[in-house]
Amino acid sequence: MRLSLPCLSAVGALAFAAGSIVFAGSASAAGVHYAALGDSYSSGTGAGSYDPASGGCNRSANAYPKLWAAAHSTESFKFVACSGATTATIKSGQLGALGGSTTLVSLTAGGNDAGFGTVMQTCVLDSAASCQSAVANAKGYMDKTLPGRLDSLYTAIRSRAPQARVVVLGYPRLYKIVSGCVGLSQAKRTALNGAADALDTSVSKAAGRAGFTFSDVRDEFAGHELCSGQGWLNAVTIPIGSSYHPTALGHAKGYLPAFTGSTKRSLALKRDS
Template sequence: MRTRAVIAATALLMIVAGCSSDPTTDSPRASGTSQTPTAAAPAPRPSSYVALGDSFTAGPGIDPLQAGSGYCGRSQDNWPTRVADSLDLTLTDVSCSGATTADLASTVRSGALSTGPGLVTVSAGGNDGGLFLSLIRSCTAGSDACGSFVKQQVPPILKQTTTDVVSLLDAVRSAAPDARVVLVGYPRLMPADGTCDAVGIAAGDVATVVSAEEALDTALASAAEQADVPYVSARDASTGHDACAGDQAWTNGASPGTGDGIFFHPNRRGMAAVASLVEAAAKG
C-alpha cells in the first residue's frame, strides 16, 4: 500500500516539475432632473471572468484538456469553466499546474486583468514552499519524516504564504478595481480519521496531513480577511468526500481513474462541487 503511494508521489512530482512556472506563456483566453426619487439601478452583472489558480483549479488529467493549455493542463471541465457556463460569463482561464502565488502575481503584472473583468477568482498557496508535494512525499515515507515536515517546515511556509496571498489579492484588486474578487480554498484530500488503500498512508500520518490541510485553510481564510475579499473554503463542504470516499470522493488518491484527474488532485465530481460553491460566492 505504501509502495503504491510512493510511486504515485514520485509520478506527481514529475508531472508538476514539468509544468510551466509562468502561466502567461500558454494562456487562452443622463441629463435632467426629476422631482420624484427613483430606486437605484441594480449593479450591472459581470460579463467577463478571469480565473487565477494552480492545478487544483486547472484540472490536469481531466479529459478533455483546453486547446493550447500546454503544460498548464487546463481541463475543459474544470471548475472555472463550469462557473463561467453557469453564470454566462466570458472566461479567461490562466490557471496553471505548478503555479505558485508568485507565479500568479507575475501573471497579474503581465496584464491578464487588463480586460476589466467583472469577476476574478484566485486559488493559490498549495505549491508555495513545495507544500503539497513535500507533504505527500514525506508522509508516504513514514511517520518521522511526516511529523517533522509538518511541525518544523509547514508553519514558516504558511506564514509566508499568507503574506504572499494578501499581496496577490491586493494586486488583483488594484488591476481590476471594479471586479468581484473571490479567494477559493482546497477540498479535502485525507479523511477526518483513519486511512484507506486509496491514499496508502498510515492512519497516524493521515492525521498529520489533515492538520497541515487545516492549517492551509486557516492561512487562506486569514489572507482573505486581511485583503477584505470573500473566502470560499471547501473543507466543510468536502467532509465525507475525501480520497477515501469511493464513489463520493471529490479528490483522487494514489490511483486515479483514467481521464479523471491526477494523483491527489480533484476529479470531475470535485470540480463540479467546487464550482457550485464558487457560483454562490460570485453572485454575492
C-alpha cells in the same frame, strides 16, 4: 499543484482508496467579465479533458471555472490558471488577464508556496515521523511566510482589477479519518488533514485582510475525501501530477457549488454598492 516524479515508486508499493449542488441550467451574468487565476486546483489538474493549447498548465474542460462560465452568459472569460503556479508566478504570469473592466476573479493559491508536493512525496514514501516533520515545517511556512506572499498577490490583483469582486477558494481535506483504509497510516492522514486546515486558515485570513471573499470547500468535500468510499479526489495516479487533486466530480459537486454560492453573494454586493 504538482508532485514530483519520485512518487512514482510508491504506486507499486501502496494502494490507496480511490476515489452543494451542481449549479443547474444557464443563468444570466450579463456584464460579467470573469478571469480565473490560480494553481492546479483551479486549472483542473486531475479532472481530465485538458486543452492541448494549455500545455503543462493542464486547463481542464471539467474545471470549476469552465463549468461556471459555461452556465452563464458572461461578457468575457479568461482562463489562465496553471498547474504548479505559486503566488509569485501568478503575480508575474497571470495578472495580464485582469483589467479595469474585470468584474469577477476566482483563484486558488498558496499550496505550492508551502511545498505541498514535497510534503505529499515525503508522506507517501517515508515514515510517519518524517511525514509529521514535513507537515510541521509546512505549517511554519504557512504561519510566518505565506501571509506576506498572499498579501502581495492580493494587492496586485486589486491594483489590476479595482472593480472586481474576488473569490478566493480554499483546499479540501484529503482524507476521511476512518479505520481499515489501505494506504497511508492513520497518523499520516491526520497530519495531512491538519496541513490542509492550516493552509485554509492562512488563505482565509489573507483574503479577509484584502477584502476578498473566501470560499471554504471543506464542507462541500466532507464525506467525499479519500477513504470515504465516495471520493472526489484522486489518490496516486498515472500521470503522477494528477495525484491528490479533485476529480471531474470534485469540481462539479465540490468546487463549482462553493464558487457559485460565493459568486452570487459577491455579485449581489456589487449590485448594491
